[in-house]
Amino acid sequence: xxxxxxxxxxxxxxxxxxxTLSCTYDTSESDYYLFWYKQPPSRQMIxxxxxxxxxxxxxxxxxxxxxxxxAAKSFSLKISDSQLGDAAMYFCAYRSVKSSGDxxxxxxxxxxxxxx
Amino acid sequence: xxxxxxxxxxxxTKRGQNVTFRCDPISEHNRxxxxxxxxxxxPEFLTYFQNEAQLEKSRLLSDRFSAERPKGSFSTLEIxxxxxxxxxxxxxxxSLGSGGHQETQYFGPGTxxxxx
Numbered sequence: 001x002x003x004x005x006x007x008x009x010x011x012x013x014x015x016x017x018x019x020t021l022s023c024t025y026d027t028s029e030s031d032y033y034l035f036w037y038k039q040p041p042s043r044q045m046i047x048x049x050x051x052x053x054x055x056x057x058x059x060x061x062x063x064x065x066x067x068x069x070x071a072a073k074s075f076s077l078k079i080s081d082s083q084l085g086d087a088a089m090y091f092c093a094y095r096s097v098k099s100s101g102d103x104x105x106x107x108x109x110x111x112x113x114x115x116x
Numbered sequence: 117x118x119x120x121x122x123x124x125x126x127x128x129t130k131r132g133q134n135v136t137f138r139c140d141p142i143s144e145h146n147r148x149x150x151x152x153x154x155x156x157x158x159p160e161f162l163t164y165f166q167n168e169a170q171l172e173k174s175r176l177l178s179d180r181f182s183a184e185r186p187k188g189s190f191s192t193l194e195i196x197x198x199x200x201x202x203x204x205x206x207x208x209x210x211s212l213g214s215g216g217h218q219e220t221q222y223f224g225p226g227t228x229x230x231x232x
Binding site for chain 2: 004006037043044045046047050091093102103104105106107108109
């Protein structure tokens with residue numbers, strides 16, 4: 001079974017600065033998807049960014065980018081020019097290509113605080 | 117498109133009572149997922165439907181839990197004889213499953229259950 005580990009329960013960043021959230025995962029599969037989801041306080045979870053394992057190029061979405069190291073099974077999220085609205089729980093998630101249903105396996109999350 | 121909706125948003129019940137939650141997915145989405153999220157944890161997969169067929173159930177889904185999606189549209193999750201350990205946020209997500217690489221799970225706001 002796949003596992004996802006987020007070793008940073010809480011992180012803090014100054015507004016306009018850059019922060020990196022860590023995620024490692026364990027799998028025996030070669031093809032899969034990785035995601036970062038954001039869950040703001042009392043609001044629903046939204047997708048931040050997605051990475052397909054077969055792609056070597058790191059995904060980027062505006063201020064959000066990932067550092068995908070397949071051999072190391074590492075998938076970190078970098079948030080540049082942090083904004084107050086970035087404060088939220090961030091979850092790293094894994095999805096197998098082979099299994100049916102595309103269920104997501106989540107890490108325990110990192111709570112990000114943004115200091116004004 | 118109003119997104120994924122869930123009802124109720126909050127439910128307080130006494131131990132031993134039955135509760136039922138409803139999820140309305142995005143209208144054209146054929147896949148629907150239920151997850152459970154406890155405090156300080158990431159969401160955990162419970163079950164998954166493709167149209168009206170329940171295709172996968174987690175071992176977390178005890179006999180007291182039942183989910184349905186009778187017409188392939190909305191879904192209900194029922195918990196019978198609730199226990200205090202059932203207290204959690206129950207999240208619903210939907211996606212357009214086509215086997216392609218662009219599927220994204222869109223989450224609802226969740227139903228927070230408290231069992232006294």
